[in-house]
Amino acid sequence: MKKRYLYLLLLPGLLFLTVFMIIPIFLTIGTTFINDHGFSIQGYLDFFKDRYFVEILLTTLRVSLFTTILCILLGFPAAYYISKLKQRKKAIMLLLTIFPLLTSPVVRSFSWMVIIGKNGVVNKVLLSIGLIEKPLDILYTPTAIIIGLVHLFLPLIIVTLVGVMENIETDLLKAAESLGASRLAVFSKVVIPLSVPGLVIGSILVFVGSFTAYTTPALLGGKQRVISTFLYQNAITLNEWQVASIVATIMIAVTVLIISIMNGLAKKLNPKG
Amino acid sequence: MALFTLQDISVAYNKQNILKDFNLEIEKGKLVSLLGPSGCGKTTTLRLIAGFLKANEGKFLFKDKDYTKVPVNKRNFGFVFQNYALFPHLSIFDNIAFGLRLRKNSKAEIEKKVMNVLEIVNLKGFEKRYPQELSGGQKQRVAIARALVIEPDILLFDEPLSNLDANLRVNMRVEIRRIQQELGITTVYVSHDQEECFSISDQVAIMNKGVIEQLSDPATIYKYPETKFVADFIGFKNFIDFDERTDTGGKIELSKSGYSFVLDKDARMFNHAGKIGAIRPDDLLIREKGDAGAVQENSLSGRVKVSTYLGRSYQYVVETPIGDFIVNKEMTESYRMGQEIILEIPRNQMVLVD
Amino acid sequence: MQEKNRGLGLFTLLVFLFLLGPLLIISVTSFEGGNILKFPPEELSLRWYENIFHVEMFLVAFKTSILVSLGGNLLALLLGVPAAYALSRVEFKGKSVINAVFVSPILVPGIVLGFAFLRYIVGTYQLPIYAALFVGHTVIMLPFIIRVISSSLSNFDFSIEEAAESLGASKLGTFFTVVLPNIKSGILAAVMIAFLESFNNVDISVYMTGPGVSTFPIQMLTYVENYFDPTISAISVLLMFITAFFMFMVERLMGLSYFTKR
Ligand SMILES: Nc1ncnc2c1ncn2[C@@H]1O[C@H](COP(=O)(O)OP(=O)(O)OP(=O)(O)O)[C@@H](O)[C@H]1O
Ligand SMILES: [Mg+2]
Numbered sequence: 001m002k003k004r005y006l007y008l009l010l011l012p013g014l015l016f017l018t019v020f021m022i023i024p025i026f027l028t029i030g031t032t033f034i035n036d037h038g039f040s041i042q043g044y045l046d047f048f049k050d051r052y053f054v055e056i057l058l059t060t061l062r063v064s065l066f067t068t069i070l071c072i073l074l075g076f077p078a079a080y081y082i083s084k085l086k087q088r089k090k091a092i093m094l095l096l097t098i099f100p101l102l103t104s105p106v107v108r109s110f111s112w113m114v115i116i117g118k119n120g121v122v123n124k125v126l127l128s129i130g131l132i133e134k135p136l137d138i139l140y141t142p143t144a145i146i147i148g149l150v151h152l153f154l155p156l157i158i159v160t161l162v163g164v165m166e167n168i169e170t171d172l173l174k175a176a177e178s179l180g181a182s183r184l185a186v187f188s189k190v191v192i193p194l195s196v197p198g199l200v201i202g203s204i205l206v207f208v209g210s211f212t213a214y215t216t217p218a219l220l221g222g223k224q225r226v227i228s229t230f231l232y233q234n235a236i237t238l239n240e241w242q243v244a245s246i247v248a249t250i251m252i253a254v255t256v257l258i259i260s261i262m263n264g265l266a267k268k269l270n271p272k273g
Numbered sequence: 274m275a276l277f278t279l280q281d282i283s284v285a286y287n288k289q290n291i292l293k294d295f296n297l298e299i300e301k302g303k304l305v306s307l308l309g310p311s312g313c314g315k316t317t318t319l320r321l322i323a324g325f326l327k328a329n330e331g332k333f334l335f336k337d338k339d340y341t342k343v344p345v346n347k348r349n350f351g352f353v354f355q356n357y358a359l360f361p362h363l364s365i366f367d368n369i370a371f372g373l374r375l376r377k378n379s380k381a382e383i384e385k386k387v388m389n390v391l392e393i394v395n396l397k398g399f400e401k402r403y404p405q406e407l408s409g410g411q412k413q414r415v416a417i418a419r420a421l422v423i424e425p426d427i428l429l430f431d432e433p434l435s436n437l438d439a440n441l442r443v444n445m446r447v448e449i450r451r452i453q454q455e456l457g458i459t460t461v462y463v464s465h466d467q468e469e470c471f472s473i474s475d476q477v478a479i480m481n482k483g484v485i486e487q488l489s490d491p492a493t494i495y496k497y498p499e500t501k502f503v504a505d506f507i508g509f510k511n512f513i514d515f516d517e518r519t520d521t522g523g524k525i526e527l528s529k530s531g532y533s534f535v536l537d538k539d540a541r542m543f544n545h546a547g548k549i550g551a552i553r554p555d556d557l558l559i560r561e562k563g564d565a566g567a568v569q570e571n572s573l574s575g576r577v578k579v580s581t582y583l584g585r586s587y588q589y590v591v592e593t594p595i596g597d598f599i600v601n602k603e604m605t606e607s608y609r610m611g612q613e614i615i616l617e618i619p620r621n622q623m624v625l626v627d
Numbered sequence: 628m629q630e631k632n633r634g635l636g637l638f639t640l641l642v643f644l645f646l647l648g649p650l651l652i653i654s655v656t657s658f659e660g661g662n663i664l665k666f667p668p669e670e671l672s673l674r675w676y677e678n679i680f681h682v683e684m685f686l687v688a689f690k691t692s693i694l695v696s697l698g699g700n701l702l703a704l705l706l707g708v709p710a711a712y713a714l715s716r717v718e719f720k721g722k723s724v725i726n727a728v729f730v731s732p733i734l735v736p737g738i739v740l741g742f743a744f745l746r747y748i749v750g751t752y753q754l755p756i757y758a759a760l761f762v763g764h765t766v767i768m769l770p771f772i773i774r775v776i777s778s779s780l781s782n783f784d785f786s787i788e789e790a791a792e793s794l795g796a797s798k799l800g801t802f803f804t805v806v807l808p809n810i811k812s813g814i815l816a817a818v819m820i821a822f823l824e825s826f827n828n829v830d831i832s833v834y835m836t837g838p839g840v841s842t843f844p845i846q847m848l849t850y851v852e853n854y855f856d857p858t859i860s861a862i863s864v865l866l867m868f869i870t871a872f873f874m875f876m877v878e879r880l881m882g883l884s885y886f887t888k889r
Contacts, residue, residue, distance in 0.1 A: 003716065003717055005798070006712075006713040006716050006717050007713065007717070009709035009710060009712060009713035010709075010710050010713045010714070010725060012705075012706050012709065012710075013706040013707060013709070013710040013729065013769065013773075014710075014725070014728060014729075016706050016765070016766075016769075017728060017729070017731070017732070017766065017769065020744075020748060020762050020763075020765075020766055021731070021732060021735075021740070021743075021766050022728070022731075023747070024743035024744060024746065024747035024748060025735060025739075025740070025743050027743075027746075027747055027751075028739075028742070028743045028746060028747070074642050074645070075642075077635055077638050077639070077642075078638065078639045078642040078643075080635070081632070081635045081636060081638070081639040082639065084632075091883060093643075094883050094886070094887065095874065095875075095878065095883070096643060096646075096647065097643075097646070098874055098883075098886050099647075099867075099870065099871060099874055100646050100647065100650060101886075102823055102827075102870045102873065102874055103650065103827075103866070103867055103870050104826075104827040104844060104847075104863075104866050104870070105827065105829060106827075106829060106844045106847045106848060106851075107650070107653070107862075107863040107866055107867065108649065108650070110653065110847075110851060110859055110863065111649035111650055111652060111653040111863070112649055113851070114649075114652060114653055114656060114664060114666060114860075115649055115652060115666075119665065120666075121652060121666050124666075151645065151646065151649065154642070154645070154646060155646060158642075159886050159887050160887070162887055163884075163887030163888055166887070208736075211736075212736035212737065212738060212739070214737065214738045214829060214830050214833065215829045215830075215844075215848070218848070219848070219851065228736070228738040228830075231738055231739070231742060232738060232742075232833065232834075235742050235745065235746075235834065236834065241746060244742055245742075245746070248739040248742050248743065251736050251738070251739050252735065252736065252739055255734070255735075255736055259734070323789075323793055324793075325789055325792075325793075345789075345792040345793055346792050346793070346794075346795045346796055346797055346800075347795075348793075349795070350793060351793065351794075352789070352790065352793040354786050354789070354790060356784070356786060358784065358786040358787045358789065358790040359787070359790075360787055360790070360791070360805055360809075361787075361809060362808040362809050371791065371794050371796075371804075372794035372795050375794065375795040375796055375800070376795060416790075419790075419794065420793075420794075423794060423795065
C-alpha cells in the first residue's frame with residue numbers, strides 16, 4: 001500500500017524545527033569550536049581555567065543536587081501516601097499537586113520573596129517569638145534558590161511517583177505482609193525497589209530542570225549567579241556572545257550527559273524495560 | 274457475464290507475494306464467499322476489490338471498464354468491517370446518512386432512504402442512538418445498512434459475524450442472505466466459518482496461500498473437491514495416494530501397493546485425472562471379520578488402533594497395510610481397541626483429487 | 628487510612644503546606660490596602676486589582692502574550708496535527724529519530740534555546756522581535772501538541788477512516804468528517820496545555836524584548852525588580868484562576884493520567 005502522502009505530512013513540522021531550532025542550536029554549538037585559525041577548543045580551556053566560572057558551575061551543580069535530594073526526601077513519602085488514598089481523595093490531592101505545577105514560575109518564585117525576604121513572613125514570625133534578634137538573610141542566597149527550586153519541582157516528582165506507585169499492585173504489598181514483613185520492611189523491600197524507575201525519571205526531571213532553571217535563580221538568587229543567569233548576563237548585558245555560546249554548549253552537554261547516564265541506570269535497574 | 278474480474282493480480286507486502294496471478298470473476302447478483310485458512314489472503318482480496326489496496330500487477334475490471342486505478346471513494350462499493358467501524362461521533366441516522374450526504378442527496382431523500390434501509394435491517398426506532406448504545410448484532414446491522422444505503426454496485430463483507438455469539442451468527446447470516454437476495458446485490462463475503470459460507474453462498478471460493486483452489490457452488494464443493502487441499506479443508510480426512518489409475522468404460526480402476534480398488538465413473542469425475550483418493554471418515558464402513566455381509570471388493574483388513582469417544586459417536590483410527598484411516602461410527606456400532614476388522618471403501622463415496 | 632499512617636499523613640500535610648502555603652500567602656497580600664506588600668495585610672481593599680488595569684505596560688504585554696500564545700498555538704497545530712497523524716499511521720525505520728526531533732524542544736534547556744533564537748532567528752535570520760517571539764513559542768509548543776494529539780490518536784480506530792472512504796469520502800474529507808471530530812477533545816487539551824506552557828514561558832521570551840515588545844511574564848519580572856507593591860500579588864491571583872480553569876478543563880478532557888504518565 002502506498003502511503004507516501006503521509007510522509008509529506010511530517011515535512012512542514014520537520015522543516016520548521018530544522019530551520020528554527022536545529023540549525024540555530026548546531027550553529028551555537030559549532031561556533032564555539034572555531035576561532036580565527038579553524039577548529040579549536042581554546043575557548044573551553046580558557047573557560048575552565050576561570051575560577052569565577054568554575055565556581056558558578058559548581059554552585060549550580062550543588063544547588064541542583066540538593067534540590068533533587070530534597071525533592072526525593074519530601075516527595076517520596078508524600079507520593080506513597082497519596083497513591084494509597086481512595087480514588088476521590090487521591091484525585092483531589094493530585095489536582096492540588098498539579099495546580100502549582102501549572103502555575104507561572106514567576107508567581108511561584110515571587111511568593112517566596114514575600115516569605116523569606118528581609119521583612120518577610122518567616123523573619124517576622126521568628127523575630128516576634130524572639131528566636132532571632134535581627135532578620136535572617138535568606139533571600140538572595142543559594143539557600144533561597146534551593147527553596148524556590150524545591151517548590152518548583154516537588155510537584156513534578158510527586159506526580160511522577162504517584163503514577164508509578166499506582167501500578168504497584170496492592171496484593172503484592174499484602175503478600176509481603178503475609179510473609180512476615182513489617183510495614184517498614186514492605187516499604188523498603190517492595191515499594192522502594194518497584195518505584196525506582198519513577199524515581200529515576202523524576203530525579204532526571206528535577207536535576208536537569210534545576211540545572212537549567214532561569215526564573216527562580218533570577219528572582220531569588222540576587223547577585224548569586226547560576227549557570228543559566230550567567231548565560232543570560234553574557235548574552236544580553238555583556239554582549240559576550242562567544243562566552244554565552246560556550247556556556248550554552250556546556251549546559252546542553254551536561255543535560256545530555258545526565259539524561260543518558262540516568263537512562264542507562266534506569267534500564268539496568270528495571271529489567272522489565 | 275461477469276460483473277467484475279480480477280485479472281492476473283499480484284499483491285506483495287514487503288516483497289513477499291500474498292496474491293500471485295490471482296484470477297476471479299463474479300457474476301451480477303451472486304453472493305460469492307471466500308473461504309480458507311487464516312492468512313491465505315481473503316482480506317487482502319477483499320481490500321483489493323474495495324480499492325484500499327493497490328495491486329502490484331494485474332487488472333481489476335468492473336463492467337468491462339478498467340477500475341484498477343479508481344480510488345476507493347469513487348468506486349461505490351459497500352464495505353462491512355469485522356469490527357463494524359461505525360463512526361462513534363455520529364448517531365445511527367447520521368452514520369447511515371454519511372454516504373448519502375456525500376452524494377448530495379436532498380434532505381427528504383436522505384430521510385426516506387435511511388428510514389427505508391433501517392426497516393430492511395429491522396432497526397426502526399434506533400436512529401437517534403449512538404453506536405456505543407447498541408449491541409454487537411445491532412451495530413453489525415447498522416454497518417450493513419450504512420453500506421447498503423448508497424446502493425453499492427458490490428457489497429463486501431469481511432468476517433462480519435465473527436464478533437457475535439453463535440446464535441446471533443446464525444440469525445444474522447440468514448438476514449444477510451435475505452437482504453442480499455431481495456436487493457439482488459452482488460456480494461463478496463469473507464469468512465473462515467465453513468458452515469456460514471456454505472449456507473449463504475451461491476458460490477464458494479476455497480483459497481490457499483493466495484490462490485483460489487476451487488470455485489464452485491457449495492454442493493459441488495462439498496461433494497466433489499478438486500484438490501487435496503480443498504478435500505482436506507472440507508473434511509475428507511483420509512487420502513490414498515494411488516500408484517496407478519486406469520479408466521475403463523464406466524469404471525475407474527486404482528491400485529496401491531498391490532491392493533486394487535474400483536470406482537464408478539461419475540460425470541464430474543470423468544474429466545478428472547487426479548490419482549489421490551479422498552474419503553470422509555463418516556463414509557468408510559467397518560465390518561467384523563467373518564461377517565457374512567462382508568464384500569471382498571474395495572476392502573482391506575485392518576486393526577483398530579485408537580478409539581476416541583466423541584459424545585454422539587466414536588472415532589477410530591484403523592491401521593491397514595496401505596496406511597491409517599480415520600473412521601467415524603455411531604454409538605450403536607462399537608469396536609474394541611486392537612480388534613481385527615475389515616475396512617470397506619464404498620464404491621461411490623471416494624473422490625479423486627489432484 | 629488507618630491510625631498507623633498518621634505520621635505519614637502529617638508529613639504529607641506539611642509537604643502540601645509548603646507547596647500551597649506560598650500561593651495562599653500572596654493571594655492574601657493582594658488584598659492589601661496600604662502601599663507596601665506585607666503579610667498579613669493591614670487593611671483590606673481591591674485597589675491593587677484596579678491598579679493592574681492602570682499600568683499601561685501590563686496591558687500591552689498581556690495583549691502581546693495572548694497574541695503570541697494563540698498565534699503560535701495555531702501554527703503549532705497546523706504543523707503538529709498532520710505530523711502527529713502521520714506518526715500514528717506509519718511505521719518506518721527512522722521513526723524514533725523523527726519522534727525525538729519533535730520532542731527535542733522540551734529537552735534542550737529553555738534558556739539555551741532562547742539564546743540560540745536570539746542569536747540566529749533575531750540575529751542572522753533578521754526576523755523582527757515580534758515574529759521571532761511567535762516562531763520561538765511555536766517551537767516550544769509543538770512537542771506538547773504532538774504528544775497530546777498522538778496519545779489521543781492512539782485510541783483512534785483507523786478502520787472507520789476506511790469506512791468513510793468506502794462510502795465516498797476523499798482523504799481530506801475523511802480527515803475532517805471522521806478523524807477530527809473523534810480527536811477534538813485531545814486537540815482542545817493540547818491547545819490548553821501548549822497555551823499554558825507558552826503563556827508562562829520566561830526562558831525564551833526573556834531574550835526577546837524590544838521597544839514596546841515584551842511578554843506578560845517578562846513584564847512581571849521587570850516590575851518586581853523595580854517595585855515591591857501588591858500589584859504582582861493581584862496579578863498572581865488572576866493567573867491562578869486562569870491556571871485552575873485550564874487544569875480542570877484538561878482533567879475533564881484527558882483525565883488525570885495525562886499528568887501522572889511519564
Ligand atoms: N499490512 C500488512 N503488512 C504485511 N503483511 C501483511 C499485511 N496485511 C496482511 N499481511 C499478510 O498477508 C497475508 C494474507 O493476509 P490476509 O489478511 O489477507 O489473510 P486472511 O485470509 O484475511 O486471514 P484471516 O482469516 O486471519 O483474516 C498474511 O500472511 C499476512 O501476514
Ligand atoms: Mg482477514
